[in-house]
Amino acid sequence: MPNLxxxxxxxxxxxxxxxxxxxxxxxxxxxxxxxxxxxxxxxLQEGGTDNQNGLQLSFIEEGVT
Incomplete structure (x- = not known):
């Protein structure tokens, strides 16, 4: 039986x-x-203001064409 x-x-x-x-x-x-x-x-705010959910944040650069 698998460990769930x-x-x-x-x-x-x-x-x-x-x-x-x-x-x-x-x-x-x-x-x-x-x-x-x-x-x-x-x-993201719903998950905690200090990123308690452990997500690594990525950002979209401005000026990308």
Whole structure:
């Protein structure tokens, strides 16, 4: 019988959405990216302000084309 673990360590956290229509402009993409950032920030805060959930944070660089 396998040894089952009731508590797994969370290794990642993602925010994603599928859009009904393609985003055609850079402005549309940046608008949605800002919403994703807000949602990801909220979810990280729910896990603890000092990153108690052990997630390694990654950042998106500004100015990427």
């Amino acid at each position: 673990c009731a508590h797994r360590v969370q290794k990642s956290l993602a925010v994603e959405h599928t859009f009904e229509k393609d985003l055609l402009t850079k402005a549309q993409c940046l608008e949605k990216l800002a919403l994703f950032y807000d949602e990801l920030s909220r979810r």
